[in-house]
Amino acid sequence: MFRLEALxxxxxxxxxxxxxxxxxxxHAQALGAFYxxxxxxxxxxxxxxxxxxxxxVADIELGDGAHVVELGGGTGRNLEFFGARAxxxxxxxxxxxxxxxxxxxxxxxxVFPQLSAIEADATTWRPCKPVDAVILxxxxxxxxxxRAALANAVDMLKPRGVLAVVDFHVSPxxxxxxxxxHGPLERRFWPSWFSHDGVRLDPAHLxxxxxxxxxxxxxxxxxxVPYLPFARVPYFRFIGRTMPGEDAGGHGR
Numbered sequence: 001m002f003r004l005e006a007l008x009x010x011x012x013x014x015x016x017x018x019x020x021x022x023x024x025x026x027h028a029q030a031l032g033a034f035y036x037x038x039x040x041x042x043x044x045x046x047x048x049x050x051x052x053x054x055x056x057v058a059d060i061e062l063g064d065g066a067h068v069v070e071l072g073g074g075t076g077r078n079l080e081f082f083g084a085r086a087x088x089x090x091x092x093x094x095x096x097x098x099x100x101x102x103x104x105x106x107x108x109x110x111v112f113p114q115l116s117a118i119e120a121d122a123t124t125w126r127p128c129k130p131v132d133a134v135i136l137x138x139x140x141x142x143x144x145x146x147r148a149a150l151a152n153a154v155d156m157l158k159p160r161g162v163l164a165v166v167d168f169h170v171s172p173x174x175x176x177x178x179x180x181x182h183g184p185l186e187r188r189f190w191p192s193w194f195s196h197d198g199v200r201l202d203p204a205h206l207x208x209x210x211x212x213x214x215x216x217x218x219x220x221x222x223x224x225v226p227y228l229p230f231a232r233v234p235y236f237r238f239i240g241r242t243m244p245g246e247d248a249g250g251h252g253r
Contacts, residue, residue: 028097028098046138048224049226050166051221051235052166052237053081053138053166056164056166056239057082057135057164060133060162061162063132064088065088067093067129067131068092068132068135069131069153070092070094070137071143071149071153072137072138073105074104074105075104075105075108076104076115076117078137079092080108080112090114092115094117095122096117096119097119097120102119122136122139122149122153123149126156130157130158131157132162133163134154134163134164136153137164137166138168141202142199142200146200146202150163154212154242160242162240164237166235166237168201168234169235170182170190171206172203172207179220190234206236209238215240218236218238218239220234221235221237222235
């Protein structure tokens, strides 16, 4: 019975993916229309597609009483990856424009009372005080003004705060030393494939992160794509730290 229900859930998600992201209305309206019909099955399907989240969370160092913000946090699933370390988090803000996914996040408050679901724009929302960590988990490619979101994320961090990002990507025509170099066909194929569903792979994502936070660690890998057995999509995990007096532009606060 469980397998049948899981398959039915996958079919509901796939049907929405085939239809694609609506082009009319505001970004919030498009997200709601796209993710609303699949919200009940969102976590199960994305568990196999959105790889590297558990590993990213494992690399985030937090002290007791930490305040964590997740921009574009959707259902709040990533909080569960902290496991026993979640007890060290005093506040976990899930910020998103998609109301149906935030409704799922609210359900997690029964287990994680420190979770707050906030319907707001990742490019402009700010916490009352600087925070210990900001997470962007497969959200950077979903935010039209991603540069503003990154600047906002870095600016809300404490000195030596952590910016943790995991997302799909393609390399520029010439990658930075030590970074993966993808071929011309791949650099065209994956952005075209994902754009149908409102996911924007920009070769400037990773170089921008590397330049913003020179103190960082980076892992590049590939993930399987559900129901496409031979496909492997590139993704990266980035952990960067701010330094005292540093902001997104590299200037003092």
